[in-house]
Amino acid sequence: MAETPSLPADCQLLALDVGAKRIGVARASAGARLVEPLQIIAADGSEFDRLVELFAAYEPAALIVGLPFDAAGEEGRQAAAVKQWVKIMVETTGFDGAVIYQDETLSSRAAKDLAVSGPVDDLAAAVILEDYLDLWE
Known part of the structure; x- marks a missing residue:
């Protein structure tokens, strides 16, 4: 599923857990492999402005975007919606x-296991990023 493009070992990565109401964001330096949940952004029409600010602050070489699969392990409607959102986000x-x-x-389930209470979107993004980094150790 995940591919590994040629990325500098010291580059910054941002992970996104895209949902209908919220977008969880996490970051890591590819070389250090220390993942940090950053924030939860409301999907209220202003999310692209906030992402531009994060892109300027962290200068990520790549975005690791969580892609949901259906019960059969296939890309379904949710995955198509995430890919469409990403396309619009990149253009915007x-x-x-x-x-x-x-x-x-x-x-999300793993993130809920880590959280005490409240939204876990940023923790879910961190889990997605950790899973990605674990593939390349």
Whole structure:
């Protein structure tokens, strides 16, 4: 599922857990492999402006985007919606780095296991990013 483009070992990565109401964001330096949940952005029409700010602050070489699969393990309507959102986000924000899709199966459940209470979207993004980094150790 995930591909590994040629990325510098010290590059910054941002992960996105895209949902209908919220977008979870996490970051890591590819070389250090320390994942940090960053924030939860409301999907209220202003999310692209906030992402532009994050892109300027962290200068990510790549976005690792969680891709949901249906019960049969196939890309379904949710995956298509995420890919469409990413396409619009790239066009709107001008993001010119790599976009890498990562299986997000069970990321929200794992994030809930880590959280005390409240939304877990940023933790889910962190789990997605950790899963991606674990593939290349």
